[in-house]
Amino acid sequence: MKKNVLLSIVVLLALALAACAPAAAEGPAAAEGDTIKVANLSPLTGPVPTFGESTKNGFMMAVEEWNANGGILGKQIEPIVEDSQCTADPAVNAANKVIDQDGVHYIVGEVCSSASIPVSEVAQEKGVLMISPTSTNADVTLNLDGTTKDMVFRACFIDPFQGLVMAKFASDQGYTKAFVMSDQGNDYVRGLAEVFSEKFVEYGGEIVGSENYTGTDTDFSAILTKVADSGAEVLYLPDYYNVINLVAAQAKQLGITAVMMGADGWDSSDLDIAAADGGYYSNHYSPDDTRDVVVDWVSKYTEKYGATPDALATLAYDATNLLFAAIEKAGVDDAAAVATAMESLSYDAVSGTVTFDEQHNPIKSAVVLQVKDGAIQFVASVAP
Incomplete structure (x- = not known):
């Protein structure tokens, strides 16, 4: 009987201590574990x-x-x-x-x-x-x-700065006519295309054509024919490397002379260096930085x-x-x-x-890189 009484007292004390203890923190801010x-x-x-x-x-x-x-x-x-x-x-x-x-x-x-x-x-x-x-x-x-x-x-x-960098770079190179291609279903591509177009015009250039495509397209010959007919000196294509590879190769086959320009989506070990040769893109750093x-x-x-x-x-x-x-x-x-x-x-x-x-x-800052002679070369650094 004494053992039962003692056990009851221990249990009651344990419950009382638990009731007085602070509640555990809840939600993602709480630290847990080691x-x-x-x-x-x-x-x-x-x-x-x-x-x-x-x-x-x-x-x-x-x-x-x-x-x-x-x-x-x-x-x-x-x-x-x-x-x-x-x-x-x-x-x-x-x-x-x-x-x-x-x-x-x-x-x-x-x-x-x-x-x-x-x-x-x-x-x-x-x-x-x-x-x-x-x-x-x-x-x-x-x-x-x-x-x-x-x-x-x-x-x-962000895209507004990246689009501004390439619009200014194209203008500084003396180019006055640009054609813009974009995937309107891709927030990244659409945003860059819009900013480049706006800023290129502000710098005195002319957008001589713009065309949309979808992320699943593989044949760009119809758009590229319009690029050739437009007299564009620059083809701005701010998409990812998988799209760049297709467009750049087809542009070369069609004899497109407009200089391709783009954004950091070009940056990949799988970029087709031969197809994109001569192109420029904005990026976040250069491994050649000292x-x-x-x-x-x-x-x-x-x-x-x-x-x-x-x-x-x-x-x-x-x-x-x-x-x-x-x-x-x-x-x-x-x-x-x-x-x-x-x-x-x-x-x-x-x-x-x-x-x-x-x-x-x-x-x-941002950097501008060029695909040239089988390599990616540093061209310029642009501060905000």
């Missing part, structure tokens, strides 16, 4: 798998380096990589999976603007911090009313992967480092606190010293 989980959403399959592979490589290199140096806040970083396919629905599914099932508070990704925009809405709604390495469409970080999504950032410059941070990055990436890092790998590395530096600055594994810390962050990244404007876009 690791900090960070997800990377990359298109490892789909139309642009080289983008995904490069992005994953850059992300993993940053994770490995921070873990080798003790991690963040005394915890190791636990990477979770999901295939998001550069497409809206698979990307949203991947985002929901890493948040709801894996308990992730931070996302590095997606790569393509058409996927990052819907993912950003998920991240914003669920209080998860997202930083896209390469999505340049302005809407990634903006709400429909034009206000800034407080949980969403990017490591790359800054110590660039030289070190190119050296260690090449040693690990046997190839020179492209802009996708570089920006993924930068985005991941920016995130980790913000977590360290915040001093707590709390997504909202880290977002606040990131807003005032200044970081010497591979692609330049990064600070953020009020719309969470990085303030840094």
Whole structure:
């Protein structure tokens, strides 16, 4: 009987202590376990798998380096990589999976603007911090009313700046007539085409023709015939490398003399160098940059992967480092606190010293590269 009484007293005391204990924190801001989980959403399959592979490589290199140096806040970083396919629905599914099932508070990704925009809405709604390495469409970080999504950032410059850079470059080269091709179903392509067209006219040029195509088209001969007939000196095509390869090869076959120009979507190890020869595109960095941070990055990436890092790998590395530096600055594994810390962050990244404007876009320079003599060559650097 005494044993039963004593047992009852112990149970009552335990219940009382439990009732007085503070409730566990809820939601994505709460720190859990012995690791900090960070997800990377990359298109490892789909139309642009080289983008995904490069992005994953850059992300993993940053994770490995921070873990080798003790991690963040005394915890190791636990990477979770999901295939998001550069497409809206698979990307949203991947985002929901890493948040709801894996308990992730931070996302590095997606790569393509058409996927990052819907993912950003998920991240914003669920209080998860997202930083896209390469999505340049302005809407990634903006709400429909034009206000800034407080949980969403990017490591790359935006389309208006990229379109302005190439419009100014084309004008500076003495070109006065441009033809613009664009996929109106792709937010990235459409945004760049619109800005280039507007700025090229402002610089005194003329848009002598514009044509739309779809992301599944493979025969561009009808459009290219119009390009030839228009007398265009420049053919602006700001799409991804898989489309560039098709258009550039067909343009060569048809004897098109207009100089092709584009954007960072050209940057891939699978770009058809022979077909795109003579073309120019805007990009986020050049491996020929002599800054110590660039030289070190190119050296260690090449040693690990046997190839020179492209802009996708570089920006993924930068985005991941920016995130980790913000977590360290915040001093707590709390997504909202880290977002606040990131807003005032200044970081010497591979692609330049990064600070953020009020719309969470990085303030840094762009470069213009040329496909020439079987290689990609640095041409110019353009500051904002």
